[in-house]
Amino acid sequence: MSTLTISDAGPAVTVTGLRRAYGRRVVIDALDLRIERGEFVALLGESGCGKTTLLRALAGLDPIQGGRIDAPGKPAVVFQEPRLLPWDSLWRNVSLGLPERGAREAAAAALAEVGLGNRLDDWPRNLSGGQAQRVALARALVQEPELLLLDEPFAALDALTRIRMHGLVKELVARHRPGVLLVTHDVEEAIRLADRILVMRDGVIAAEHLPETTADPQRFRALLLAELGVQGSAAA
Numbered sequence: 001m002s003t004l005t006i007s008d009a010g011p012a013v014t015v016t017g018l019r020r021a022y023g024r025r026v027v028i029d030a031l032d033l034r035i036e037r038g039e040f041v042a043l044l045g046e047s048g049c050g051k052t053t054l055l056r057a058l059a060g061l062d063p064i065q066g067g068r069i070d071a072p073g074k075p076a077v078v079f080q081e082p083r084l085l086p087w088d089s090l091w092r093n094v095s096l097g098l099p100e101r102g103a104r105e106a107a108a109a110a111l112a113e114v115g116l117g118n119r120l121d122d123w124p125r126n127l128s129g130g131q132a133q134r135v136a137l138a139r140a141l142v143q144e145p146e147l148l149l150l151d152e153p154f155a156a157l158d159a160l161t162r163i164r165m166h167g168l169v170k171e172l173v174a175r176h177r178p179g180v181l182l183v184t185h186d187v188e189e190a191i192r193l194a195d196r197i198l199v200m201r202d203g204v205i206a207a208e209h210l211p212e213t214t215a216d217p218q219r220f221r222a223l224l225l226a227e228l229g230v231q232g233s234a235a236a
C-alpha cells in the first residue's frame with residue numbers, strides 16, 4: 001500500500017518507540033515524536049524528566065537502546081553555553097566543519113543575520129553572553145539544518161537580552177524553516193515561541209498543546225504549570 005502525503009517539506013525528524021537508558025535506568029521509553037520542517041516545538045518537563053537526554057539522542061550525540069530516529073540530515077544544536085573555541089576568530093568558529101572554499105563568505109552571511117556582520121575577525125573573549133549565543137546560532141544556521149535543536153539556549157541570559165533573542169530566533173526560523181525542538185524550563189518562552197508545546201513525563205510525551213488555539217491564555221498557563229507539577233497552579 002502506498003500513501004501519498006502532499007507536504008511542502010516533510011518531517012525534520014520522526015522518532016518511533018525510542019528507548020534510552022543509562023545502564024539499567026530507563027529514562028525514555030517507547031517515545032514517539034514527529035517534527036515537521038518549519039515547525040517550532042517546545043519541550044517542557046520537570047527537572048530530570050529526560051529532556052536533555054532526548055535532545056542529545058536526536059542530535060546523535062548518544063547511543064539509543066531501542067526504537068528509531070529518522071531524520072533527513074544532520075541536526076544542528078545550540079546549547080545553554082555558546083561553546084565557542086577561544087583561539088579561533090568569530091568567522092572561523094561559525095564556519096567550523098564547512099569546506100574551506102566559500103567558508104568565510106558563508107560565515108559572514110550567517111553573522112550578518114544575527115547582527116554581528118561587522119565582527120568577523122573579532123574573538124570570542126570580546127563578546128557579551130548574548131552576542132556569544134548569537135554566534136552559536138549563526139554556527140548552527142550556517143549548516144542549513146533541517147532540524148535545529150535548542151537546549152535552553154536563553155537560560156543564562158538576562159531578561160532583556162532573552163526577549164531580544166526570542167525575536168531574533170523567531171525571525172531566523174521563519175526565514176530558514178528548519179524544524180525546531182526547544183528544550184526550556186520557561187513556560188512563557190514556550191508560549192511565545194512555539195507552534196506546539198510538549199510536556200514530557202515518565203519517559204514519554206505526556207501532553208501536547210497548540211498555544212495558537214487556546215482561547216484563555218491565563219488558564220492555559222495554569223494548565224501547563226499544573227502539568228509541570230507546580231503546586232497550586234491549577235486553581236489560578
Ligand SMILES: Nc1ncnc2c1ncn2[C@@H]1O[C@H](COP(=O)(O)OP(=O)(O)OP(=O)(O)O)[C@@H](O)[C@H]1O
Nearest residue numbers: 022025027045046047048049050051052053054185
Ligand atoms: N550521563 C548520565 N549518566 C547517568 N544518568 C544520567 C546521565 N545523564 C542524565 N542522567 C539521568 O537521566 C535523567 C534525565 O536527565 P536529563 O538531563 O535528560 O533531564 P532534564 O529533563 O533535561 O533535566 P533538567 O531540566 O534539570 O536539565 C536524570 O535522572 C539524570 O540523573
